[in-house]
Every structure is written in structure tokens, then in C-alpha cells.
Amino acid sequence: MSAPARLPRSRSGAILSFVGFSVAAGVLLTLGVTPAIALTGMAANNSISLFENLPSYLKIGSLPEKTTIYAHRTVDGVDTNVPLTSFYAEDRDVVGWDQVSQFAKDAAVDAEDPRYYEHGGVDPLGVVRAALSNVMGGSLQGASTITQQYVKNVQVVQASALATTEEQEAAYEEATKTSLDRKLKEMRLAIALEKETSKDDILLGYLNIALFGGRTYGIQSAAQHYYSVNASDLSLAQAASLIAIVNNPEKFRLDQPDDPDNGAANGYAANLERRNYVLDKMLEYGHVTQQEHDDAIATPITPAIYNPPSGCQAAGNAAFFCDYVLNVIQNDPVFGADAESRYAAFARGGLQVFTTLDLDMQDVAQGSIDAQIPKSMDGVDIASAATAVQAGSGRILAMAENKDYNQDADAAEQGANFSAINYNTDFDYGGSGGFQAASTYKAFTLIAWLQAGHSLYDTVNVSEKELDLSTFKACDQSFSGTKLFENDENERGSRSIMQNVANSINGGFMAMAQQLDQCSIRNAASSLLVHSADGSPLEDFPANVLGATSVSPLTMATAYAGIANNGLVCSPIAIDRIVNQDGTDAQLPTSTCTQGIAPDIAQAAQFALRGPMENGTAVASNPDDGIEHIAKTGTSDGNQQTWTTGASSKVGLSVLVGQATGDADLRKTYLDNGTAATARHRIFEPIIAALDERYGGDDFTAPNRIFLYGQQLDVPDVIGLSSSQAQSIIEGAGLTFGDGGSQPSEEDAGTVISQNPGGGGTTSRGGTVTVITSSGVPPAPTPTAAPEEVPVPDVTNKSSKDAIAQLTAAGFSSSNITFAYTQDNNPANACKVKSSNPKPQTPTSKSAAIVLTLNSPTGAAPTPACPTS
Template identity: 50%
Template sequence: MYGIEAAANYYYSTTAANLSLAQAASLVAIVNNPVKFQLDKPDSETNGVANGFEANHVRRDYILDRMLEFKKITKEEHDAAIAEPVSPAITEPSTGCQTAGNAAYFCDYVTHILQNDPAFGESADERFLNFRRGGYDVYTTLDLDLQAAAQQAIDQNVPYTFPGWDVGAVISSVQVGTGRVLAMAQNKHYSQDPAVVAGRADYTGINYNTDYDYGGSSGFQPGSSYKVFTLAEWLATGHSYSERVDSRRKSNWGAFRDSCLGTQIADPGWNPRNDAGEAGGNYSALESTIGSINTGFLGMAKLLDQCHIAEKAQAFGVHRADGDPLVQFPSAVLGINEVAPLSMATAFAGIANNGLACTPIAIDRIVDRDGNEVPVPKSTCTQAVSPEVAAGMHYGLRRVMTSGTGSQSNGALAPWAPAIGKTGTTDGAKDTWMVGASTSVATAAAVVSVTGDANQRGLYFDSGQAATARHRMWPMVMSVANAKYGGGTFTEDGPGAVAPRSGDFESYSPPAPSTPPAQPGPPAAPVPADIGRDGLSDLGGRATNGPNDPVGR
């Protein structure tokens, strides 16, 4: 029990301001010897109901006598308080996020903000005391309609436990343009009691939606949903969707430029494949985006800077959940950094907001016991990419939803609104993601392996295949969001370049085809002048993903 406000609530079912003089003196009496004078042991022989809480009563009257002696109260006030019996009205405190129902993990996130953010105190100790003693009324960003939809989407599609698999399901929703966290749910019952959690796979105190410092999770690999940051850098440096790259499957990817950490060399023998086993060729950037082609994005990354790709992710608010720097290996292009679902929802909200990324917030306002407003953390919005680049991203990510890997989610929206999105599947279908946004709300939905591995394509819930549960969850939430917040038309620009070519712009030149020795014959026909925007013809074919790397889609 911390503070007079909490004590008044617990012992007398009222507020500190509304305590009678006698009640206040009884609470002060407890401080002298909490065990001897406590009022919540009605069966106590020395201080219980049978003897009128005698021990506390005597101590209370002593305090009242002293107050009269030092003229803190009048004789009339003293006598009236002395005549009042000690009659506690115990109200079990509604404390702890386990009382927050389906919003328990969002509640947990808010408590971590109150204990971590410097806005609530300079030191951890000061923040903790302010949190426990402040008497705050905290008004949060949670949208009860979206939260109910998020929990229902999980409950209807992913079980809390599954034989032989430590399954997790998460949903985070963020408002576009404000950073307000609207929903946060997962497929576990919440408890911070080790005795409750022990041996119970359906209980956890870890919030899978957030960073380690804000809920205990080290994050999950987002797979191909992370490719949007390579796409952002591709468009920002002057490349276009119509450009083609070397997207053949190979085990000699070699060097990748990195202006921060030095050249990144792909491990010898690293031979990433694509999700549907595509064999390779020279995909265009648009084909790679719509079809989530791993080798296509690696071919794009070969013409870019790994450092700048990581910086694009960071500009949109994405970081490793464990607090370490984002890794910049070649495989990072395919989404091997463990991140929080909330970070991915925040990033897509920034993409939808014409490239203006806003940091997530969960608290709208706080009022203290005296009715004063307490300053709260504000969302900070920065331009992650130019509006022109964002329009280019919209062009590709809209087509992911209408004709690509996100079409199943897109088709299930009711009411429908235009959406951008990207799917993600990690190696062996261990984790599966659907991340997308309207112009109003962004949502990340994922089914993950909390520990261990499981191929979701070979597993089935009552609702259907585990690997497609993301496509059943995401539209349930976004349909409610569309009905409540609406959704407008995205700015779109493509398939041509949307930005000037940067100074380090590189393009791909396909190798010359091998030819047999020249034979006598007529002169070769002239090469047509109009072979294509980038001097490349479509070589056809489709590109495949090796061990320990995300497999796309």
C-alpha cells in the first residue's frame, strides 16, 4: 500500500479528500505499526471486529488527543471524532494490469512508460515513486472498439496453446499522423505472478508487442515486411520500379556496400531462395515488390548502401527490440532483425502518412489528485522520406494488396478502403506477418514462434492453416478501423523514378549471353533503338532461399 490515497480507497472505500477526521486518524495510526494496527484482519483477537478494532481505536484516540493539545482541531471536532466507531469498509484494490481485461498488455505498456520515460522523473526511483504515489488519473490512447476487435481476431483464429509449439499471436494498431496506439493484443492471459505463470503456457507477463524495456520481449523477425526499407532507399536514390536487377539464385552474392560499417560480405555458400521456389532471372523492382521476391530485393540491395537501408528503417521508427543496433548483414534485407510488432505498425503508419513518421504514444493526458495536468510524452513526427518517395512506396505497396501477397487480407476488408501492405514469412514459416495501413490506421498482425520452431504451413488451427491466420486477423481489425476512421486515397507515383538519381547511383547491366563461334553469314540486323527504359530486355524466368533466412511473402 503506497500513500494516503490508496489507503483511503482500500480501508474506507473513499478518497483521501473525503475521509472523516476519525478515519484519517485511524489510517495515521496504522503507520506506527502496520501489523498491530491494520484494519483488514476482522478476525483478529486483539484488533478485530469483535472488540471494535481496539488496538487501532486506542492509537487513533491518542492521535486525536494530541491534535487537540496542539490546537490542530477544535474541542467539538475532537469529541465528534472520538465518538465515531472504527468501521473500515475494505475494498480490494483494483491494482495490476490483470484487472484490465483484454487490454492487460496495453496497460502493461502504459505502466512501463510511466516508469521509464524521463517526463515522469529524472531517475528510475523518482519515476517509480511518482507512479505508485501520484494519485494519477491516466487517460490513454486505447480505442476500445479496435481493442475488442483485435482480441476477438486473435481469439477466433489462434489458440492460446498448441501441442508441441510455443505459439504467439500479436496485433498492434497505430493511428496514422498522430502515433496514438489504438490497440494491442496477444494470445495469452496476463499475469506478473510467477506462481500463476509457472507451468502455464497460456499465461505470461511478457508483452510480445513491445520492446524489451517496455514489456520484456526481445522481438521477432519480420521477414519480408522489412523489405519496405530497401524499397524506400531504392526509390530515394532515383531507381524506378521498371528497373531490372540480377535476381538469379546464387551462392556467391559477394560484397554489399556499407558506408557505416564497411563492406558487408555474404557468407560463401549463402544461397537464399524465394518462398514459392522461383528459379531466377532479372526481376523488375515492381515484380519483386508485388511477389515478395527475395533474390530480387538482394539484387536491388547490391546497387544500394546497407547503411542507408538501415537508416531508412530507423527513420520510420524501427529498431531492434533488444536495444542493440540493427544488423546490416546482406541477409538483413530479408528481415532478420528481431523487432517489435508495434515498431512495424508505427513504420507503416509513417509510410501511409506520406513519409512523415510519428513516434508511438499511449497516454493522451494525466491529471493529478489536485486536478492539475501532468505533462505527458508527446509524439515526435519527422520526415523519414520525401512525400514523393512515399508516393512511390504507395504505388508498389498498393499493388501488393490488390494483386500480390497481401490480396487475401485486402479482399476480406468490409467496409473496404484503399490499403498499402506487405507480408512477411521467415525461414521455415516460423513467423508469419501481415502489416499494412489505410490512410487512417496501421496494423501489424503476426503469428510467431515464441520459442523454438514450427512450420506454420504444416499446422492447422480450428480456424484454418496457421500460416494464413494473419490474413484472417488483420482484416478483422482493419475493417473496424475503416468503419470508424474511414480511409482515403493514397498518393501514388510510378512505375518511373520518383526522385533524382543520387551521386552513388548504380544500375545493373546483364551479362552478355554466351554465343557459339561466329559463322560466315549475312550481317547481323541492327539492334532496335527502343529496347526499354533502362536498356534491358525481359530475360524472363523467376528467381529461389537458403537455410536460416526469411523466405519471403
Template identity: 50%
Template sequence: MSVQDGCDPVGRKKPQEPSFTETRSPGGVIGGLLGLVAAAIACGVLVAGAVTPVVALGGLAASNSMAYFEGLPEYLAITPLSQKSNIYAMQADGTPLLLASFYDQNRVEVGWDQVGQFVKDATIAGEDPRYYEHNGIDAQGTLRAVAMTVLGDQIQGGSSIAQQYVKNVRVQTCELEATEAKRMSCYDEATATSASRKLKEMRLALGVEKRYTKDEVLLGYLNIAGFGGRVYGIESAANYYFNTSASALTLAQSASLMAIVNNPVKFQLDNPDSFSNGAANGYAANRTRRDYILDQMLRYDKITQQQHDEAVAAPIEPQITEPSTGCQTAGPSAFFCDYVSAVLQTDPVFGADADTRLLNFRRGGYNVYTTLDMELQNAATRAMGENVPLSYPGWDVGGVISSVEVGSGRVLAMVQNKAYTQDPAVAGADPTYTALNYNTDYDQGGSGGFQPGSGYKVFTLAEWLKEGHSLNERVDSRPKASWGTFKDSCLGPQNYDSEHWSPKNDANEAGANYTALQSTLQSINTGYIGMAKKIDLCGIRKTAEAFDMHRADGEPLVQSASAVIGINEVAPLSMAVAFAGIANNGVTCSAVAIDRIVDSSGAELPVPQSVCQQSVTPDVAAAMHFALQGVMTSGTATQSWTSTSPRVPMIGKTGTTDGNKDTWMNGASSEVATVAAVVSVTGDANQRATYFDSGLASTARHRMWSAVMSVANAKYGGNPFTTISPSTALRPSN
């Protein structure tokens, strides 16, 4: 047996003057026995001669105590603590803006220097006055509790800070169990009122104090302790109860918080039932425990008499500060926040399955820094608020804006015309609330998507050019009842002789021989159907997919002739990604919402990366630029063009669905792509006969798009697009 500091060669305690000391005069046979064992425990001589009396008094057979104790593990595996994760956006000055926090346990771990001395002294005075003098077990307290157990036939307290730390670590380990049944079984074992549990904690407490310094154990205890409800750790407790930090707590506040640890239910401060007898004498239970701790701090010379008296006289005045919890706290950015949380739960980067990913996020202490540009986001929020109401009589109206950075896929803005809620009762009772993100796919918290109308024609245009046709080539563009057979290399020829499909043009244009460019500028439906007759329907679908276009509900894209004019329900974010790909010389980069993630230790974690692919050749993209710039300057998108300031080179394409129920504006500079739309979530309304306060519903898309792109152009600028020469782009047909 090694001799520890402070003990003589036979293990007896040497006289000394500790910083926290307490002298007892045990009487009688039990007192003498307990005093002897106390000395042994204090010196770490916890072997058969010391354990046997403790165990025997605790109700276990003395003959089994040595074998039982030595069979227990000496080492406690300490798993990372559950901490809240935060989602941030970056502000214009480069500082992070907190959007929302997520947690199972509201905890923020802090370092030694981030905890005030009052807290440390109050903890020791209230829970373990001889903390710095023993080796993990407070012998006097433990054996006194054992004696009381024998005499009173119940398990008493007396646990040291190290023992309490061990118990909390064991409970935290239970929280990581995969199922509720396993968690409860583990929890019952870790908190069982039994001598065997106490003995196990004693053994582990000795091991903890061999492995860590006293200060490390005390800090670990302060970071792991429960302060009632879902509040864990001294920093979150200071934030929640007094709207301050652990380093700034006053003496009275420190004692009040450490009172809660002793019995979170009895000494709580956030329940109206715990307040009584007016402000001066409120929170009587907490006050009694607080004042006991203050008395102990005075007794052990940790505070002066004046400090003690002032703290005792101080009223208990909690300032309950609810932490940011979930995306509803993100305000207008709540739907983007919801999209980010969906990515964290669905991307394999964050875990093998959905449950693991959610657990990692809610407990991992992540700081998630997103791609959101608050200047563009604020502009989109203003534009939406000024142009689309939260609700409209007789119409389930939806407004959406999504912006994506060209060349990277980074989502810069995402808003819609509803307030965010995850409460089905609220969403069902109030049409101004929804849980659905209209901008995203169904599996990302979104809806089933919306028909984009003529905005989808850009994929037919791309395939038209890919198959060698020119912008100047003319097609049979007359409206007709029978469109005959279309080529489809995947499904076989598709016959449209039926009179049930006879699409018309938006303004009832009857031109019989439009060029591809004319059909693009004026968005002629029959012109594009005529173009589709000359190319491959399967090719159109594959080209759309090359631009990362997909149905919002996860089903395959429809590749019929009717799909040419936009019947596939898609998410606005998908359209923004596609237009960013067109603007990027035909290279499409998938959407990403997270720039970086830092874990609780400060280490960088992997994040989903944008996947970029060459959707069309640069020459095809250049011809598309030529046509889609014309849409802005002299076609159906001129209202967006003329309303944008400053103006840089921009491409665009409008979209309107049957009956004017959905209206879209899709476009991009060389730097930013934006989609703005007013859609019918359920039912429909004729937007050309509907007025909002800002004007005609069908033109709200232009007002919103230009407002966002004006800010984007001012911040990001814009370069000329690549365009092929008119002689190539407009070469006559063969």
C-alpha cells in the first residue's frame, strides 16, 4: 500500500489546517468505529478493513464486502455531455447572428475561468465542505449518513461532489441509450436507493479523483449538474434564471442556483407555485437553502460578515430567460432554419440513419454557420411583406422567394408569406401559419411542389439547341386539336391525336410559324410544343435532370409533351438552382445551406458539399443566354428588368399556369439566381383578377424579384454573359 500525502505510514491522518474543515466528536461505539474508518477512507485505504464496516452498516454482509468492492470497476467512462446546438447566419459585418438553438438538455459547457469564485465556493460549502481535503469520499459525511441509515432504516445523503459527479455521469450515459426502455432501465439502476449503488459511486469517485485534478472534477460537476427542467450546467442556469453568465453571478445568485442543485423540484425558481408571501419573502424553500449555503460560506471564511448579511437580505428575483428553442425563434428566417435542420437530419454526412443524425444534432453542441446572406434575406423579407399577404379571403395563397449563389449553390435567401409553426393545431386553426416550407422539396420539410408553367421551357430550349437546332428556326406553332406523335427514345413514340389535349397560348396568339427565339421571348406555348415535336421528349427530361431539376414529391419527372409547358410540380429552390446553372455557363451546382460546422471542442466537422455538373455545353449555354437576356429586355420579363436597379446583365423567364393560379419570375445575373412566385397552395385563384394592397397579384412576382435582385446586384455585381454570335445563334434552319 502506498502512503498518500497527509497520512502517516500506517494510514492515519496527519494533523493539518484545511481550507474547508469540520471537526466532529463522535460518541459511543459507533462513533469510534466510524471515526476510524473515516481516517482510512480519507487516506485512500478503502480495502477490506475499511469497507467492511461501511458495507455492514449499510446492510450488506461484511463477509462479502471486500470481494464485492474489489469487483467493481475503478474507471468511469465519461462520455461527451449533451449540449445545445446553434444555427447561425452571417451578418454584413461578418459577425454571426443566432437563428435558433436545439437541445435535449439546455447546456453550454464553460471553462474554469468562466465560472465565478462565488459559485465555486458556494458549491463546496453547500455540498462538500471538505472537498479539497479528501480523496473522493467525504468520510465523515458518508459514515454519518450510513449510521443514520442504520438507525432510521433509510438511505441518507452524504455524497461528496465526486460521488455526485459520478452519479450525474452515469445518468448522462443513460441518455445515450437508443430506446426509451433501455434509457429508463439504465436510469433506474443509476439512481436506485441502495447501498450497492452508493458503494459503486464511492469506488468510481476514488477513480475519478485519481485521474483528474480537484478543479477538473469540480468544473465537471458544475457543467453536468441539473438545475431543474431541461436546464443543465452552471452557464445555462445563469442564463436561464438570472439572464447573466456564470462568471457574473452575484453572491446571492450563486447561492440560490447551488440551492437548486440539491433538490431541483423543491428549490426551483421558475414555477409560480414556488413563490409565496410577496416579493420580499418569496421562494421560501430556495431562500432557506440559499441562506444555509451563505452561512456555510461565512463559517469557512469564504465571504465576510458584511457580504453574508447583504446576500441574506437580498430578495430572490429571477429573470427567467427562455433560450432560443427551435426554428420558430428565427422569425422571417424560420423556413430557411427549417431547411437547414432538415439537411442536418437527412444528409448521410451527419450519421448513418435519421435517428442518429437527429441525436447528434440535438446533443452534439454544434455551431452551424449557414450560407444565408442577411442583406438579401432582409430584402426578400421586406419584398414579401410588402407584396403578398399572410392570407387572402377564399384563397390559400403562398408567396416564395429563393436566391442561390451562381457557381457554388449556396442558398442566400429563402422566405415565404407565412408565419412558422410546428404545432398542427395552430396551423389548422390559423391560415397565416404553416409548418410547410413552400421553397423546398417534400423530404426537406416542404410541400409537394408547384407547377412552374413556362419557366420549365428553358429545358426544352436547352435540348433544342443540344440537338443542333437554331434560335432562328421556325416551327409549326398553330394551336390545334391534334398534335400527332412525338419522339420518345425512352418510352417509345407518344401519340397526342386526342382532342382532349389542345393547349392554347397565354394571349391567344395564333401565329403559325414562330421561331424558337420568338417563342422564348413571348413564351408561346404552341411554339414550344412545335419545337418538342422536332426533338426527343426523353432528351428534354434528361436535360432537365442535368440541371438538377426534379419533382418536389420525389417521383420521377413526367416526360410527356404536356411537361414541356410546365406540369411537373417542383420546388422554387430547384428552379433557382437550375437558373444558376444556366447563368454559370451550363455548370449546375446543387444547393447547399451550410458553410461550416464547429463542434463543442472547436473542431471543424465535415459538411455537405455542392455537387457541380456540366448540364449543357458552354456553346448551348451561350445561346440560352442570348435568348433569355432578350426575355428580360424585350420579352415577358421586362417589368422585372426595368424595376431592378442597379442593372447588370441578367437572364430570365416567366411562368404562368392554367387559370393564372401560379405566377413565377425566374432569373439570374452572373452571380445570383432568384426565383419569386405567388402560388396557390390549395385551390386556385385567377391572379390577373385579384388585387393585393401592392397591386395586381399576378405582377407581385416582378416587384419581389426586382427588389431582391437590386440588392444582389449592388452587393455582388454582375459580369456580361457569354453569348454566341448572332450568325450562329440565329442561323437559318437547314
């Protein structure tokens, strides 16, 4: 376009300008105007030699275009990539020759460079005219042809693509400064360009590169922005008004209706005047008829402004996922040397970024959170998030939270419902410092337990107690002091590991951790890609067994997807594919899948982690849709953060309901549908149900029996020993000592008078042997009257229920019938009588005690207990 008028200069300056332009015109006239003659190099005078020695090659690269992010959505039953939002430094869509209205092409030539198809890149007559005008009027006219304007714009684009701000500013100044030197270089490049490029291609390049006001570049984006049509569909009046903008983009733009000089109130008067000038030129040069001209002149300017979606705030309910994608690009060196250059390449590159997001699942996740959790509430900085990760690929399928996305610096001042923090991700990826994992972290103690050779039906003492921390080890580190660990439901006594997992018993997990190296728990977590959200190292102190580490939902969903995928864990990814502006595939970060834990360990962990969903703390999160799930709930100290994290064999899902700051008790925080502490279930259940319907799920593989019952150990006979001797022998045999109290006996006080299981039997490694000692007080004397005696019925191989019924029918009191247990791994024999004491047919008083020895898979009392009625 022609350069805008400058401030008046001195007459001497104008004369110097005339001399300079005259030299240029003389050179051009001497060179014969056309490129074919101008580049022969046959001229002999110094001016021509000087001109010939100027740079004559202009590299024209790709123009900056919008980068568009896509996500998946099912459209008419077909998985379709749909646009999510766009990013751009310059709003430009490059189009081809046939995609531009002929009106726009003609308008550009007639108004900006009517001799365009006649000259060779520089118009000598225009140069002379500009020189004379400069002398007579004292202002500098540029005499720029369309080709020269194109050259200048290409140089401006090249300047904006340089690495540093300093380099950009220097190159921009060089490309736009008003000087004879720059003008001559521009002319030289224009002549050279026309030798290599067709007129139509140069004109198309000009229409695609030109600024149309604001950040709108190129005829296609201008047509869409100002008139909501494609460039191919521009009417004559519309095309003329757009070409009018090119002359002075800020003055003639049509998207500022309140502009007093060029706004809606005066019919966009400034643009209208220039538009009509363009129409007059089109009539003058014969590209429109008089009627077409007059009809267009009579047409008022009525913009239909369309602002293309831009930035993550335009991504709807996927805004936080969009922000995560942006952080992935800015953090990964595959996209450039530093964050600034990576973003610049992203925003200018005209890329198509195809993400992993499943918008159908995103809608369910966001809707589930919105139905349960407010965006803000008085007294509680409520925070909720949900992330779904595909097992075996690491693809992020959904990422939602309860806040409205806003990256403005004053977002918090706009209302508590706004946030720039993505609760789903780590700090370095736009997230927070994380949330305490609580009991969801217990899965890693379970894995370390299995890796150490223990089994799921091993039993531990779960009773609340003050633990001596010196009994815990972490690599070569030792601990000191004591710590009281409490159970939510005041559980006491021995429980199997299966029961511990299902009911999330703190005491049970601390007892397990006492038998492990704490480093093994940390390593089990790390092997499944668990890490602190703030980047600090994972801790291995005893309290971390209960989930003191702060993590992100994305991290936990990834880990549980790995457990569900037989131990093969894949790093999370948000991008499936990136297509460059030229249609080639760009390099992108890919998921790395590793065998974090052995498949047989994972399968045993799956078996245990089904417990919370089927009969434990996560029952309320179970969709009961026929697909098996693993899961673990978590509630942090003070009920400040709550979780349900789980997986099918296809997808991992982690749901958080907590608080970003503060220490409110969520069990005492009431929402419309219940307490905040139970909202995690009401969010998790519909999301996992939708994921199951979309992605399905297989049954988990049954674990190897060695992980169920472990190594069977012989039970030592400790009857007759002191309690301390018995404890030493039992623990030395790899079993757990259980104190069953004392009873009256003729034996010395403290002497073991009975044990369960009995000596000579077997039980699982770590199993509890409960002993009863003598109180030292003899039992009450037996009455002298001979009781009535009857034969003991033979109840061998009868069920416990049937055996009791037969014995009571024979006159024996059910209150005097007790059970002992012996191990029998055949499930068909469970709870059947192995033997009785007294033996069958032995004459026995009806008031005598009868002990029935029942079969049990573990050699101990099963759960649930054997039926008695």
C-alpha cells in the first residue's frame, strides 16, 4: 500500500528526495522497465552498477497462520475431530487463487497498482510521479507497487519470526524505515521476485499477507471477521470495503462501531469514502459495469463481525485441558529451545493439533462435577477435579474441574468461581502443589507387600496403637519416637490383607509397613509414575504409608491405569498428532510405556483392590454395570481432601473433592445432595459408567495362589511355655503373636494353656497364633453329681450349621459348642467338620463342652464366619 503522509519537511529535504527518486527512476528507465531487461546487467553507469549490487533474492516462507486444537467427538456415530479453539499471533487463513472473489483481486489492482500487470515489479512512472509530488507537496509518497508492498510485508513477517525481541525490532525497523536505501533494496527485490514468480501468485500472496486491521491478516480472515463469509463469496461492495482497509488498516477497519470517525453512527464514513474510491477505480479500469458500480455505491456498509475462538478461554468445558496442552508444548524441548520460542512457533505455525480428549466423556465428567460441587461457596475454598487416562496408551480422555477457567492476572478478583489453576495437573503444567493422596496411596504398600513375598490372606493386628517408629526402616535410614495411628471405625484384632484393603484400615497398613522397608513402598509408587505434584522427591517416612504425599489426579489416574493394565504403565499424553502447515506430520512427545510392576504382582493387587468396589469403602462409586473395577478411596487428616481413584482394565479415573486452601471438615460440609465428603462417589460413578459404555472392560485375571495364601508355615506348639517364650518362638517362626488373655487354670500364672491354631498345624506366613495363659487361679471345682451322659453324634463332614443342629437335637447345649480350625484349601470343604472333641459315640455329659474342628482355607477363622444357624 502507499505510505501514509508524513509531517512536512523542508524544501531542501524534498529536493533531495526528488534527486534520490529521480536516480531510481533513471536507473529503471535505463534498465528498460521490465525484469527481463532490468536484470541483464548490461548497463554501464555507476547508478546502475550500484543498483545491480543490491540484494536480489527474497526467501518467501510460510506465512503465520492460526494453530487449531482439535478434540474427538462422536458425530452421527463416527469418531470425528472437531475444532476446540485456535491460537494465533496473526489471524490468517491462507487460501488459493480460486478461493478469492474476482472482485477482491480486481479491487486490489485497480486501487493499489493499476499498472500491475504491465510493469516488472517497479512502476517507473509511479516513481517519477511520487518524486514530483514530494518536491511540490513536501510529503513523501512511496510509489509502491503491489509487488513492492508484498516484498515489504514478507520482510515484516520474517522480522516477527526472529528469536529475540531485540532482533525483531531491529529487523522491523530495517524493513519499514523511510529511506532511499530501503526503497532501492525493495525495488531490487521486487524486480527479482517478478522474474521468478507469476503475477497471479504475487497478487495472491499479497492478498494473503496484507494486514486488515487489528490482528486480522489476509483476505480470507478479513472476509470472515468483517462479513462472516468466505473470501470466495464476497460481494462487490464487500470486496471494495475490505481492500479499502488495506490502505490504512487502523483507520478503515470495520470492527469498532463506537469510533466517532468510522463507526456505526456515521455509516463507517471513513471506510465508505475509501470504498467508493475503490469502486470508482474499478469502473475506470473496466472491471465493473456502471450498474454494478452504482448498486455497490448505494449499498450501506453493514459489518457482520465474527471473532474466531481464540485461546483456552474459548475452549468451553475443555479449557483446563487446553491449558494443559499449552503447558505440554511450552515444557517440551521437542517444540523449541525455550518456552517463549515454543509458544511462538505454536501460535504462528498454522498447526493442526489433534488431541486425545474425548469430548463426549468430557461432557459427562464436567456435568458430574457441576451437578455435585459448586464453583464457590462461603467458608470453604472448594475444589474438585476428575481425570480419565486410557490404560495401555496414556491418552488423557477427560479432564474437568469445578472452576471457570480464566488466565487473566486479576482472575481471582473477578470472583471465586474463576481460577487459572488446573487442579488435575502438576505445578509445572499449570496445576497446584497437589492434594494429599490419603488412602489412595495405600495401593503402593499393598504392592510392596506382595513384592516382598507376603500374601493377601496373611493376617495382621489392626488394633489402634502407639507405634514405636524405630521399628520402621527406610533403606539405611532409621526413625525415632512414637506415633499414634487411629482407625476410622475403631477396628481391632486380626484382619486379613484382603479385609485391610477393602475397609482401608489404617492400623492394618501400618502393621504391613512395619514388615517392609519404606523405600520399597516409595519405589512401588515411583514404578507406576507416581510423583509429588510440586516436583519434590517422594517421601519414605512411615506416615506416608497413609498418603501424606501431595499428588495430582492425573498422576493417580495414570498409576491405577497401570495397575489395571497388568503393571504396564504409560506416561500421560494429551496430543495424538500434529500436522504442519505444509501437511507433513510434526515431531511430538509420545507416551513411554514401561513394565512398572510384574504382571503377577499386578494381578494380585487387582484382586485385592476389587474389594473396596465390591464390599468395601468404594461401594458407592460402583456403577454395577457388569464390568470389574479396582478402586481405593482416600480421606486425608481432618477430612480435608477426599478421593475415589480406580480403573477398569481399559481406563483409569481419579476423582478429587477437596479444598485448594483451608482446613474445613468435608464430613461436616453440606451440599445439595449430601456431604462434600461423599460427593466423590456421586461424581465417580456416572463418569466410570460412561467410560465403561464407551471403552468397555475385561475381567481381571485371577491371581496365582501363592499370592492368596503365600507360603504355609508350621505352627509351633507353645503350650506349657511362658507368654514371653511363646511370643519369641511364634515370631521366630515367621508368625504373629496374639495375646488372647488369661483363664483360670491349675498351671502357674503366665503359662500358656491353649493356642489357636494348635501346634503341629500350618498357617500362612505372618499369620496370627493366639495364646491363652493361666491366671494362676484354679478353676471352680466340678460338681460331684454325675451328669447324664449320652453318646456324641458323629457329625464328621457335616456343615457347621447342620452339626450344631444334630448336637442340640441330642441334648447338648449350643452355648457349649465351640470351633477350632484346620487348614483345607479345597473351597468345597470350607466350614465342614473335620473332627470333634469328644470323639463320635463317646459317652458325654449334655452340659460338657464340645469342640468342633472346622476346615478353613487359612487355618484360621474365615470371614465371614461359618454359619451356626
